[in-house]
Amino acid sequence: MLPFRKALQRWLLSRLPLEHGGRLGQRRIYLLPTRFGLLLLVVALAVWVGALNYAVSLAYALAFWIIGLMLVAVLMAYRQLSGLNWTVLPGEGVFVGQSADCRIQLDNDSALARRLQLRAGQGGEPLSCLLAASSSQSLALPLLLARRGRHGYPALQLWSTAPFGLMRAFAWLRPDGHVLAYPLPMPDRERNDLHSEQGSGRQSGDDEEDFSHLAEYRQGDTPRQIAWSVLARRDVLVSKRFASQPRGQSIRQLAWQDYPAAVDMESRLSRLCWRVQQCEKAGQHYRLHLPGVVIEPQPQQRELALAALAEFKRPS
Amino acid sequence: MIKSLLRQGEMAVLLALALVILPLLLFLPVWLPLLVLCMLALRAVLLRRQAAMPSLYLLLPLLLLAVGGLWLSLNTLVGREGGAALLILLLGFKSFESRQQRDWQVLLALGFFLAAMPLLFDQSPLAAVWLAISLLALTWAMLILSGEMVKGSLRSAMQALALALPLMLVLFVVMPRLPGPLWSMPHDQHVASTGLSDSMEPGSISQLVQQQEPAFSVVFAGPAPAVSEMYWRIMIFDDFDGRRWQNVRGLGSETVQWQGGHYVSYSLTGKPAKSRLPLLEYTVAAPAGGTLEPGNLFKLARDGDELFRFQAQSLLAAHYRTVLSPADQDFYRHLPPGNPASRQLALQWRAQGGDGAGFVRAALQYFRLGGFSYTLQPPLLNSEDGIDQFMFSSRKGFCEHYASALAFMARSAGMPARIVTGYQGGQFNPVGQFWQVKSSDAHAWVEVWLAETGEWLRVDPTAAVAPDRVVQGVSQSIPAMQPQLPGLGRSMPSWLLRVQQNWQAAGFAWQQWVVGYDAGKQLNLYRWLGLGEQVDSGAVLRAVLIGGGLACLPLLLLWRRQRSGSPLQQGRQRLVQALASMKIVVVDSDGPLDILNKARRLSEPDYRQLKALLKEYAAMRYRQPARQQQAKQWLRRVKAFRPGRQ
Numbered sequence: 001m002l003p004f005r006k007a008l009q010r011w012l013l014s015r016l017p018l019e020h021g022g023r024l025g026q027r028r029i030y031l032l033p034t035r036f037g038l039l040l041l042v043v044a045l046a047v048w049v050g051a052l053n054y055a056v057s058l059a060y061a062l063a064f065w066i067i068g069l070m071l072v073a074v075l076m077a078y079r080q081l082s083g084l085n086w087t088v089l090p091g092e093g094v095f096v097g098q099s100a101d102c103r104i105q106l107d108n109d110s111a112l113a114r115r116l117q118l119r120a121g122q123g124g125e126p127l128s129c130l131l132a133a134s135s136s137q138s139l140a141l142p143l144l145l146a147r148r149g150r151h152g153y154p155a156l157q158l159w160s161t162a163p164f165g166l167m168r169a170f171a172w173l174r175p176d177g178h179v180l181a182y183p184l185p186m187p188d189r190e191r192n193d194l195h196s197e198q199g200s201g202r203q204s205g206d207d208e209e210d211f212s213h214l215a216e217y218r219q220g221d222t223p224r225q226i227a228w229s230v231l232a233r234r235d236v237l238v239s240k241r242f243a244s245q246p247r248g249q250s251i252r253q254l255a256w257q258d259y260p261a262a263v264d265m266e267s268r269l270s271r272l273c274w275r276v277q278q279c280e281k282a283g284q285h286y287r288l289h290l291p292g293v294v295i296e297p298q299p300q301q302r303e304l305a306l307a308a309l310a311e312f313k314r315p316s
Numbered sequence: 317m318i319k320s321l322l323r324q325g326e327m328a329v330l331l332a333l334a335l336v337i338l339p340l341l342l343f344l345p346v347w348l349p350l351l352v353l354c355m356l357a358l359r360a361v362l363l364r365r366q367a368a369m370p371s372l373y374l375l376l377p378l379l380l381l382a383v384g385g386l387w388l389s390l391n392t393l394v395g396r397e398g399g400a401a402l403l404i405l406l407l408g409f410k411s412f413e414s415r416q417q418r419d420w421q422v423l424l425a426l427g428f429f430l431a432a433m434p435l436l437f438d439q440s441p442l443a444a445v446w447l448a449i450s451l452l453a454l455t456w457a458m459l460i461l462s463g464e465m466v467k468g469s470l471r472s473a474m475q476a477l478a479l480a481l482p483l484m485l486v487l488f489v490v491m492p493r494l495p496g497p498l499w500s501m502p503h504d505q506h507v508a509s510t511g512l513s514d515s516m517e518p519g520s521i522s523q524l525v526q527q528q529e530p531a532f533s534v535v536f537a538g539p540a541p542a543v544s545e546m547y548w549r550i551m552i553f554d555d556f557d558g559r560r561w562q563n564v565r566g567l568g569s570e571t572v573q574w575q576g577g578h579y580v581s582y583s584l585t586g587k588p589a590k591s592r593l594p595l596l597e598y599t600v601a602a603p604a605g606g607t608l609e610p611g612n613l614f615k616l617a618r619d620g621d622e623l624f625r626f627q628a629q630s631l632l633a634a635h636y637r638t639v640l641s642p643a644d645q646d647f648y649r650h651l652p653p654g655n656p657a658s659r660q661l662a663l664q665w666r667a668q669g670g671d672g673a674g675f676v677r678a679a680l681q682y683f684r685l686g687g688f689s690y691t692l693q694p695p696l697l698n699s700e701d702g703i704d705q706f707m708f709s710s711r712k713g714f715c716e717h718y719a720s721a722l723a724f725m726a727r728s729a730g731m732p733a734r735i736v737t738g739y740q741g742g743q744f745n746p747v748g749q750f751w752q753v754k755s756s757d758a759h760a761w762v763e764v765w766l767a768e769t770g771e772w773l774r775v776d777p778t779a780a781v782a783p784d785r786v787v788q789g790v791s792q793s794i795p796a797m798q799p800q801l802p803g804l805g806r807s808m809p810s811w812l813l814r815v816q817q818n819w820q821a822a823g824f825a826w827q828q829w830v831v832g833y834d835a836g837k838q839l840n841l842y843r844w845l846g847l848g849e850q851v852d853s854g855a856v857l858r859a860v861l862i863g864g865g866l867a868c869l870p871l872l873l874l875w876r877r878q879r880s881g882s883p884l885q886q887g888r889q890r891l892v893q894a895l896a897s898m899k900i901v902v903v904d905s906d907g908p909l910d911i912l913n914k915a916r917r918l919s920e921p922d923y924r925q926l927k928a929l930l931k932e933y934a935a936m937r938y939r940q941p942a943r944q945q946q947a948k949q950w951l952r953r954v955k956a957f958r959p960g961r962q
């Protein structure tokens with residue numbers, strides 16, 4: 001049974017293209033009886049044999065009613081998935097060793113409530129969701145990232161045994177999304193001369209900083225940075241970013257070459273990562289130099305920098 | 317209250333199981349289903365309190381004890397009763413062992429199997445109703461157990477069962493039936509057999525006559541014979557011990573020559589008693605499913621008391637000619653000593669009549685004119701000279717008295733004679749177009765062998781005494797019976813008669829099409845539907861495909877209805893279609909105002925109507941969420957809106 005299932009699963013997955021979303025239809029939904037369904041089928045068979053032997057007409061009726069119920073269960077289980085829309089939501093990066101969320105959104109535009117379960121691959125922890133009629137819900141499936149780099153979303157199995165638990169309707173999704181695992185930050189106090197610089201560069205330049213753009217609120221942003229007017233108007237937390245004149249030392253240079261040749265790639269990346277974090281926390285402008293890549297101060301700089309570190313010399 | 321109880325699927329399972337077990341109270345020793353019901357209740361209490369389960373060391377001896385008790389009261393653990401009893405007992409104990417979802421599912425599946433148990437004992441319409449109730453309870457429990465809300469799930473369960481119903485009916489009709497059992501089963505000794513008894517002494521048939529149960533039903537192909545010609549043979553008694561008639565020998569074989577008569581064919585449905593079923597006399601060839609025994613009796617090939625249905629052809633009013641060897645003749649003349657006066661009279665008749673036929677004439681004449689009367693409450697006869705007492709002093713009796721007396725007289729006169737028991741007559745039901753023969757039609761008559769022609773002649777002395785008995789049935793022939801049988805008699809109002817006939821017809825239809833639906837009936841249906849001349853794999857496949865397709869129609873309808881979305885969406889769709897027919901193209905992004913703008917060139921009344929509809933739509937859609945009822949009413953108005961047709 002098990003090798004057969006594995007082969008079947010491989011075959012099913014190989015048929016599926018990577019997708020950003022779609023609508024579940026006949027071609028995607030598979031149906032198999034659950035263990036309980038099989039048991040009930042055996043019961044129907046036993047009743048049928050008994051009816052055959054004892055010539056009990058009403059027992060035939062019972063056996064066939066159970067069979068009919070199974071068929072209705074097939075349809076109802078199929079209906080749980082059929083016509084369901086799904087969309088991949090972008091994943092947020094995390095540091096190595098943390099768990100990232102694969103996020104997908106389910107849209108139910110039918111007049112039917114759905115009871116669904118979702119899990120990654122064959123053995124993942126299932127996530128249940130009750131999707132009311134004409135509603136949407138986004139599900140986040142935790143995914144533990146053990147190594148640095150870009151991780152594609154795993155194949156997801158979406159299934160339902162509702163309403164009877166007799167039949168299992170399932171569909172495999174191959175979401176075209178990914179999450180990034182940033183290098184694990186490694187403290188590098190030696191090169192973190194932030195404090196001295198803050199004294200001269202930051203504090204004196206406070207007033208001269210010009211508003212540059214608005215960005216999503218990040219943990220560590222000072223209350224001064226929060227755009228209160230936006231919060232009042234639109235009820236979203238947004239931080240202001242400032243751009244000061246590029247004045248020599250006020251831009252930190254974080255470079256691959258800061259380390260002696262003896263330091264290996266991963267620890268270099270980890271240290272750089274820590275330093276990027278520190279700069280971001282302090283609101284310090286910085287420029288990241290990696291072989292072949294330079295990340296200048298810009299909107300979303302943190303994400304770009306961390307992504308560059310995560311994907312450095314890693315095939316995506 | 318019930319809803320809060322059911323909130324746990326496990327409770328729902330226990331309740332459904334209790335419901336399924338309930339009818340077994342009627343068929344098993346009462347303590348047993350009661351015990352299991354108590355166990356289920358106890359389990360429910362434990363479940364409610366979240367208490368610990370009793371240990372296996374306590375349960376195991378209890379189980380053994382209960383099985384021991386079962387053995388003591390039933391003497392068996394297999395067969396119909398033993399099996400059902402053991403099953404519910406195991407189910408009760410299994411409930412104490414159920415902890416996980418999977419255990420409860422096993423229990424629920426067992427419940428479905430258990431629902432078949434009462435059907436082994438009873439297949440009446442009431443049993444069918446209870447089966448439906450049990451199934452509903454089990455399905456509901458299944459829904460709740462698998463996580464469905466209690467609210468609304470009863471409706472879902474009903475809907476699912478209703479959707480499965482056509483499929484069930486199709487399979488019931490087309491799935492092949494076996495003509496016989498797969499394996500033979502131990503015969504149940506506990507079931508009291510109904511019908512005629514193995515021996516006849518005064519009283520045995522009159523008890524039967526006082527019952528009003530249907531014995532069997534018959535449908536004649538073509539016109540039915542006269543009631544007085546309907547003699548249904550079941551058993552032959554060939555030995556008399558002075559008190560009781562019995563069947564001791566049974567002929568090994570018999571060569572019969574039939575003479576005269578006309579053919580009548582019919583189909584008969586009834587419950588066999590000791591593998592015997594009635595045959596209209598005389599039947600020339602054995603019907604399918606059994607053999608024709610000497611004496612023109614029908615014996616089924618298999619045991620069991622399930623309803624049986626067969627087709628037969630009878631030669632009515634024929635002469636039954638057979639050759640009896642001298643030994644056989646002696647056997648049919650054997651008598652115990654006693655009853656000297658009757659012997660004397662018999663010899664006198666013989667001398668009077670000359671040959672055998674003359675004897676019979678004389679005998680019937682005597683019964684007709686001798687002051688005999690027909691009653692169900694005859695005086696008791698003493699054992700030694702019972703025949704004498706009946707012939708000369710009491711002269712009151714029932715068919716068994718007359719038959720017994722005549723057979724005795726014939727034997728005394730040196731003529732081979734025997735008694736045939738069975739039924740006589742029947743009642744036609746114009747609603748169901750069938751004949752119903754009841755217990756009260758049970759009858760006994762005599763066959764005398766005439767040496768001159770070598771013929772077994774049927775002689776019915778009761779007909780001589782009470783001619784009405786064989787023409788109109790028991791209730792007409794005994795005035796005293798009428799007040800005891802409220803359902804019979806001339807005084808019955810016609811509406812009551814109609815109700816009775818309808819009820820009988822419904823019962824007959826139930827017997828014919830549900831309980832008695834067997835391989836033969838199925839074959840007829842297949843032929844009638846043109847599915848095939850035989851119930852073979854091809855025909856079954858055709859039937860399943862066609863019937864299954866038809867049965868799936870309700871499923872499709874449900875599917876379409878659910879896909880069509882909310883009333884508001886449907887209504888907008890309808891409006892767009894209606895406008896498209898007027899060449900007004902509306903795209904998805906158009907709001908109500910855009911639609912109204914585009915539809916400006918509609919005629920004035922159409923435009924106003926559309927405006928009103930759209931205004932309402934906008935209100936329901938954008939201002940406050942519409943109530944279902946309101947939206948449906950709006951949808952109805954949208955459907956009535958037909959621009960350009962006024």
